[in-house]
Amino acid sequence: MTDEAGMLTVEELEDIRDLLETGMQDEAEDRLVQLAGRLKQNSVYSQVGELTRDLHNALTDFVDDDRLRVIANVEMPDASERLKYIISMTSDAATKTLDAVDNCEPMLHTLMETIDNLLPAWKELMNGKIDRYTFVALCHKVDNLIEKTQNSANDLSAQLNAIMMAQDYQDLTGQMIQKVIKLVTEVEDRLVGFLVSFGKPQDDEEQKGIHQGGVEVEGPLMEQEKQAPAVAASQDDVDDLLASLGF
Amino acid sequence: MDKNIKILIVDDFSTMRRIIKNLLRDLGFNNTHEADDGATALPMLEAGDFQFVVTDWNMPIMQGIDLLRNIRKSPKLKALPVLMVTAEAKRDQIVEAAKAGVNGYIVKPFTAATLKAKLDKIFERFE
Numbered sequence: 192m193t194d195e196a197g198m199l200t201v202e203e204l205e206d207i208r209d210l211l212e213t214g215m216q217d218e219a220e221d222r223l224v225q226l227a228g229r230l231k232q233n234s235v236y237s238q239v240g241e242l243t244r245d246l247h248n249a250l251t252d253f254v255d256d257d258r259l260r261v262i263a264n265v266e267m268p269d270a271s272e273r274l275k276y277i278i279s280m281t282s283d284a285a286t287k288t289l290d291a292v293d294n295c296e297p298m299l300h301t302l303m304e305t306i307d308n309l310l311p312a313w314k315e316l317m318n319g320k321i322d323r324y325t326f327v328a329l330c331h332k333v334d335n336l337i338e339k340t341q342n343s344a345n346d347l348s349a350q351l352n353a354i355m356m357a358q359d360y361q362d363l364t365g366q367m368i369q370k371v372i373k374l375v376t377e378v379e380d381r382l383v384g385f386l387v388s389f390g391k392p393q394d395d396e397e398q399k400g401i402h403q404g405g406v407e408v409e410g411p412l413m414e415q416e417k418q419a420p421a422v423a424a425s426q427d428d429v430d431d432l433l434a435s436l437g438f
Numbered sequence: 439m440d441k442n443i444k445i446l447i448v449d450d451f452s453t454m455r456r457i458i459k460n461l462l463r464d465l466g467f468n469n470t471h472e473a474d475d476g477a478t479a480l481p482m483l484e485a486g487d488f489q490f491v492v493t494d495w496n497m498p499i500m501q502g503i504d505l506l507r508n509i510r511k512s513p514k515l516k517a518l519p520v521l522m523v524t525a526e527a528k529r530d531q532i533v534e535a536a537k538a539g540v541n542g543y544i545v546k547p548f549t550a551a552t553l554k555a556k557l558d559k560i561f562e563r564f565e
Contacts, residue, residue, distance in 0.1 A: 285453035292460065408496040411525035411546065423527045426552055429543050432529060436536045 199230060249388055262378060270371045277364045287357035291350040298343045305336050439561045441466040444486065448472075448479040448493040448505065449523075454546075458492055458523065461550050465557065476500025480508055483515055495524035495531070503531075503538060510539045519560050523548065 203226060210219035253259065309332040315321040316329060417424040423432055445462060447470055449455045455472045462470050473479035476493070477500040483491065491509070495502040502522060509515045521542040522535055535543055542556040
């Protein structure tokens with residue numbers, strides 16, 4: 192037994208016993224109620240006090256944390272810029288690639304047209320039934336084809352090269368995404384740390400409730416998400432589902 | 439199949455519109471037009487003599503599913519075939535699109551062969 196303030200002491204109990212023994216029933220009961228009130232208050236106060244102190248410390252740490260300040264003021268806006276830049280880089284790359292494909296299209300078309308044009312005379316030659324006039328015309332056509340093909344080959348090579356070079360976005364955006372992931376992970380760790388200290392445990396059901404609400408657009412799914420039963424993982428799954436609905 | 443039919447491609451990403459346009463061109467469809475969301479597409483459809491619509495789902499302002507519902511509600515457009523080409527792959531969504539009266543559903547990423555197969559299937563039913 193200690194005499195720390197608020198603790199129940201033998202002396203206090205002995206006082207009550209003395210009161211009872213001397214027939215002072217009411218006084219004894221009053222003392223007991225008083226004692227009980229003091230003890231109860233003490234434990235609640237001390238718990239609240241402890242929590243308040245911890246919360247205050249944590250908030251102070253949170254506010255004074257220089258790293259967090261840097262994250263909020265510099266790195267988060269920076270990450271947003273990076274992500275915007277990634278959108279524009281991927282868009283540029285797709286445009287460059289599609290431009291190159293568009294540039295190839297007329298070359299291919301001309302080549303096929305030229306071949307179609309000389310094919311009848313070529314067939315005659317192959318069947319050994321060509322006349323002198325057609326043969327001379329064919330020679331000119333073949334000569335023309337060779338020249339065109341040579342030029343087209345150079346052009347095609349340049350376009351293929353452009354398609355290849357447009358893929359450099361993968362490396363560059365990859366590095367940027369890595370950086371953003373690192374930041375997000377750090378913020379996540381800090382928030383989790385904060386929640387573990389003070390947040391009430393949140394069960395899965397509650398979290399689901401926050402996310403759900405009707406049929407909403409989801410955007411592309413990642414491989415992991417495709418495993419869920421509510422997801423049609425492939426075009427075949429989509430076709431099967433539609434077939435089951437009478438499509 | 440009439441290769442000269444007038445087709446509207448609706449997608450908010452210009453690269454995806456170009457890819458679909460190129461694939462359709464490879465399949466012989468050259469009469470293609472573009473819109474970047476449902477709100478732009480709907481007046482074009484009401485005003486023009488489009489015979490086919492390829493639309494994305496997730497777009498700003500008016501989404502593909504709402505474009506589809508508006509098409510089915512319109513007396514002029516209600517019979518217009520609509521092919522949805524989208525990254526939305528939840529079963530609920532596919533069922534919702536089916537209920538709204540979609541004629542075909544392709545999930546991105548997709549191949550040229552898939553697009554051809556769905557077009558063939560839709561036109562087979564309409565001819």
